[in-house]
Amino acid sequence: MILRMHLLTASIAAAVSMLSTTASRAAEQLMAAPVNIASPPEAAGLVARLAALDAARGPATDYSFHISSQHPGVTGQKITRAQHTYKGLRVFGSESVVVTDASGGIISVSTSDRRPALSPNAAAATPLTDTTPVLSTDDAIAVAAKSTAPRGAHRWPPSAELLVYPLMNSVRKATAAGKPESELNATDVEDVVDHYELAYYVKTRMAQDGKPVYYDTVVNAKTGAIIAQWVALKTVVGTGNSQYNGVVPINTTQSGSTFQMLDASRGTGGKFGGMAITNANHSSASNPNPGAIYTNSTNTWGDGKQYINGGSTTNANGQTAAVNALWGLMNTYDANKNVLGWQSLDGNNTSTYIAAHVDTAYDNAFYDDSCKCMYIGDGNTFYSLGSIDVIGHEMSHGVAASTADLVYSGESGGLNESNSDIGGEMVEAYARAGGTGTSIPLTGNDWMMGKEISKSGQPLRWMYKPSKDRSSPDAWSTSLKNLDVHYSSGPNNRMFYFLSQGSNADSTTEYYSKYLVKSPAAMTGIGNDKAYRIWFKALTTKFTSSTNYADARSKVLASAQELYGVGSKEAIAVQRAYAAINVGADIDEAGAGGGGGGGGDGTELVINGGFESGTTGWSGTTGVIGSHTGQTAYEGTRFAWLGGNGRTSTETLTQSISIPAAATSAALTYALHIDTSETRAVVYDRLVVTVKSSSGTVLSTLATYTNLDAAAGYQIRSFDLLPYKGQTVTLSFVMREDRSKQTSFVLDKVSLIAK
Structure with missing residues (x-):
């Protein structure tokens, strides 16, 4: 009998807090405030931990990592992007996205591995031996x-x-060898x-x-x-702004008797020290000069009318394009900050700007990553290119460039464009509802990119039915990667619409998908707010530059499971929404298991991961398994309560797992709740999670949790174990408590899905 020095009333309070946390998830900010960039020793320590994993698979001198960027994660967490190197050179499209906690412990690692000899999909490729260039x-x-x-x-x-x-x-995978081309799914x-x-x-x-x-x-x-x-160049060609928004509030700065379009409350640093709108004053689009910040003698700006070509760019008519730009940029900033906690484009609150009146009668708007800014033309065939969805779209390119940096070609390029369409629509919904609050409204956006700015009334893209533009497909096919990225974005746009709004079972409607074959025929959406949170988490914490549609599905699903739970309606909706565009298999909404298995297309390798069968499958201090008074299960009634003793103790749980040599993915997840009676900000108690060889050698330390990581409710942790395919390894959880004041590490829903 393991004694638990833990008050029942405290555990009840924690359980209530956990339920409250889950229920209010939609109103919480997803991402934390700006982070401090890691010091050289911190960066070196993280690289060393990542390199330790590689050391077991190849010559350590050949492989390493280069930390390319760091951004905030959820509160107390940091996101680091580590590019893979081989013989000192970066391997294009090969990287790891590492989420760490406040003490530097690894929470999750999302990887796209294309390194010579290490990539699971490069076994037959000959590594480079000569890395000396001929060209300069x-x-x-x-x-x-x-x-x-x-x-x-x-x-x-x-x-x-x-x-x-x-x-x-x-x-093709072996399981799809005999399929006709027309029947291939993205996961085939x-x-x-x-x-x-x-x-x-x-x-x-x-x-x-x-x-x-x-x-x-x-x-x-x-x-x-x-x-x-x-x-x-990331553009929305042929879009414009019809001054659709009427009278809107804009934040300006007063200096003496002069007002300027500089909003110092949104962003710091950058070119102008705050968010700004400038007058490009018809400078050439081929070499645009942003010009100076807009100024005015009063704080009333613009006339609300389309700019008259050839007229002044500074009078009331010329100011209207700047009003459109500032209102759009304010709402883009506020939607991401107030809803997600993400500040400006890079998450670290670096200010940006928009330059209005670029070129003459210019039918375009574009985001330029060199200056991390946007240029807006006045339009000719179209209205002025400063509508709310276009600005949200272009600024979302900045977010993608600061995080996943999806390569702008093929399927990854389509996902890059789709991310911007998603961002534009969510900013539009937020702005139409008044631009306040901590959630994205269910309605308010029109799901059509550029409709307000089109003189013909025809948008550039229909997210709910991409093929209406006669160029964008509604679903994935093997030819998708050959399309222009503005068209290969179509299927993912439709996926997001279905995820948010649901589909229709009537095949005569534009909201029907022939790929939804399970029950009900019309899938249920989860709303704009949850859909955007799931997508944004996947983009910032899991996507790599080479992510394609199949990889996106896996990582969006993992994000839904981490936010809302394995088997949740949100996770089920993700699987169905991707199935609706021919990416993954469809599943029934009622009673679907989730669990990271992608609707039954994966194999569970952990025996009794939910502990409902007692100690079956587990070794070590198995007395920690049960339905103990004082803690609650993540699912079912049983769990593993490591720690909670309030005295010097060591407890372990281990399980031997064989990962198939033919696996193309191996995703480890588990639910972990930590609470503590420690009051000082000092590490006293630890839980260390490792992968060991069959002989007991530690191959990798996946994570270290301490009393400093205590938080209400369970958190889903995820790791990539594909590097161990073809091996029998031991998954090990080791808890060590000091002599006083308990820390509880409560473990449940351990899962390792191999595909």
């Missing part, structure tokens, strides 16, 4: 510039990075490395013939051949 960086830049803008001039300094570039092939295929090339990743931001020509080009570092190339 200047040579590579010249090749890229000549191929894209031979008569152009560099608007921003070009760059060329020497790296390892994996050339990918899309192949996978990207595998065909071979590696030493290459330069060249970024050119040029101007030619009065237009911006922004490209990313991959150049073979030995021969100078162009391996890959894609447009890098």
Whole structure:
């Protein structure tokens, strides 16, 4: 009998708090305040922990990590993006997204691994042995510039990075070998490395013939051949703003008797020290000058009418485009901050700006990552390009660039564009409801990109039925990666609409999907707020630059499970919404199991992970398993209560698990609740989670939790164990408590799904 020095009343209070936390999830901010960038020792420590995992699989001198960015996670957590390196060079599209707690312990790791010899999908590819280039960086830049803008001039300094570039092939999984092409699902295929090339990743931001020509080009570092190339300017071509919003409040700054469109309450630093709207005053789109911040003698701005081409950009008519821009930018900032806790574009509250009146009668608006800003044209065929959804769209490109940085081609490029469409629609819904509050309203947006700004009334994209534009598909197919990214975004846009609003079972409507074959035929949506939280969490904490549709489904599902629980209606809705676009299998809404298995397309490797069968499958201090008074289960009635003794003690739980050699993913998740009686901000009690070899050697320390991590309710933790495919490993939970004051580590719903 293990004594638990824990008050029943306290546990009841914790249980009530947990239920309250779950019930109010939709009103909580998802992300924390700006974070401090890791010090060199902290960064080195994280790299060392990640490298320890690789040491068991290959020569440690060949593989390492480079920390590329850090952003806030949920309260007390930090998101770090670690690029994979091989022989000192970055491997393009290969990286890990690491979520850590306040003490530096790893909570979750989301990985896209394309490294030579380590990638599970690169076994047949020959690693590079010669990493010495023939071309110089200047040579590579010249090749890229000549191929894209031979008569152009560099608007921003070009760059060329020497790296390892994996050339990918899309192949069928063995289970889909006999399927006709027309019946393939996104989860029937996978990207595998065909071979590696030493290459330069060249970024050119040029101007030619009065237009911006922004490209990313991959150049073979030995021969100078162009391996890959894609447009890098993130635009919404042919959109405009019809001054649809009427009279709106805008935040300005007064200096003496002069007012200026500078909002110092939204963002810090940046070019202007706060969020600003400037007057580009018809400077060329090929080399735009943002100009100066808008000023006025009174605090009443604009006339609410479309700009008259050739007129003043500073009188009331010229100010209207700036009013549109400022109102849109304020609502974009507020929607992400008030609802999600995400501040400005990078999460660290760095201010941005929008320049109005770029070029003359310019039918475009674009986000430029070089300045992390946006330029808006006045329109000609269209109205002024400053509508709320267009601004939300372009600023969402900035969020993506600061986080997942999805490569702007193929399926990842479609997801990049879809993320911006999603952001634009959610900002529109927030703004239409008054631009206040801590949740995204269920209604208010029109699910059509650019409708308000179109003189014909026809939007650029219909999110609920992408094929209405006659170019965007409604569902995934193997040809999706060959489309322009504005069209390959279509299926994911439809997925998000279904996730939020649900579908229709009537095949004659535009809200029907033939891929929804389970019950009910019309899937149930979960609303804008929850759908946006799930999507944003996946984007910022799990997506990598090479994420495709199948990978996105897996990571959006994991985010739903972490936010709302395994088997929750929200997790089920994600599976159904992706099934509706031919990504993954459909499932019944009632009684679906979830559990990270993707609706039955995965294999559960943990025996008795919910502890409902007592000690079956587990070894160690199995007396911690039960339905003890003083704690509650995450699901069912039983759980494992490690700690809670208030005296010196060590308790362990272990299970041996064999991960199939043919696995393409192996996702470990568990629910963990921590409470403590410790009152000082000092580490006294610990729970360490490791993966060990069959001989007992620690292969990796997945996470370390302490009394400092105590929080109300359970939290879902997730890890990638695919590096151990083909091995029999031991999953180990070891708790150590000091001599006084209890800390409880309550474990439930341990799951390892292999696909």
